[in-house]
Amino acid sequence: MLLAGESLARLQEHIGVHFRSPALLEEALTHSSYTFENPEAKNNQRLEFLGDAVLEVLVSEVLFHRLPEAPEGELTKFRAAVVCESSLARTAAHLGLGLAMRMGRGEELSGGRWRPSVLADAFEALLGALYLDQGLDAARTFVSRHLGPVIEDVIAGRHEPDYKTELQEKLQKMSREPVKYVILKEEGPDHAKTFTAGVIYHGALIGQGVGRSKKEAEQQAAKAALARRVWRKR
Missing domain, CATH: 3.30.160.20 (Double Stranded RNA Binding Domain)
Incomplete structure (x- = not known):
């Protein structure tokens, strides 16, 4: 069963992306606890795996060009701060991913919609879905739009310590x-x-x-x- 079409449309409007395949977006927003109760559904763990790799490449690319004199160790430190769980969770919450997710009743009752690990995983899964749906350029634009301010904060030293x-x-x-x-x-x-x-x-x-x-x-x-x-x- 797909998420309500109206809800999907509102979310896509909010995040500034319109998926060619709504099923990919739905999969990205499906927590593993939902599949315990609905075995026919696909959860977002595979998309999270893909999105994690895409995110590392794109953030590395931004930092490489943004800081042409920085040594490898400093670039690695900055990247870790950008892609850490707390950073991605805040961005996902701002995008409304927690409210849009499908999850099991127990997970929801325990506060899963606002759990940092769930939100961070959802962000990575969404990025993985976007990469499959529209390619690397679309994923790059998405990261620039939604993580660009985070990257600038990290470079300026305004971020949570890693x-x-x-x-x-x-x-x-x-x-x-x-x-x-x-x-x-x-x-x-x-x-x-x-x-x-x-x-x-x-x-x-x-x-x-x-x-x-x-x-x-x-x-x-x-x-x-x-x-x-x-x-x-x-």
């Missing part, structure tokens, strides 16, 4: 030992899970964090490790 990147940079100055993140615990039902993540460095647990998504938990774990200033103790 604790994982900051921790990686500090520890790499001491050694080439990789920083690893592990999920230590998952609690709650599928539609309302909380995750506890840990940061492992030189075989030791140097920080733990809790979040409503794995990405959020890892960021909180990195923040905890930064607060301990472990690089000063080695």
Whole structure:
């Protein structure tokens, strides 16, 4: 069953894109919890996978041309800040994607429409759908329109910190030992899970964090490790 045609039309008007294939847009807006109750429907996980790759290419392209003298490490840091979960979630909420999504009753009752991980995934899925529907140029225009201000804020230093990147940079100055993140615990039902993540460095647990998504938990774990200033103790 398609989303109501009028609702789809309003959303497309709001985001400034008109899909040739409404079914692709519908798929991009279908959370996996909806398919538990409606097995015939397609969820947005495959489109999210594609959109994630398209997003990285397009943001990298913008930063490459916008900052012609920046070294690779700085470009990587800026890109991570632009495509992080919190940044994409805010943009998706502004576009109204949460309200437009199809999701299972349990997910909706637990606040899924406003969960950052759900919103960020929906943005990536929408971008993947647009790429399939109209090609790379249309996806580039969409990213420029809706993430352009975010990119400028990141370049100017007006953005939420990326604790994982900051921790990686500090520890790499001491050694080439990789920083690893592990999920230590998952609690709650599928539609309302909380995750506890840990940061492992030189075989030791140097920080733990809790979040409503794995990405959020890892960021909180990195923040905890930064607060301990472990690089000063080695």
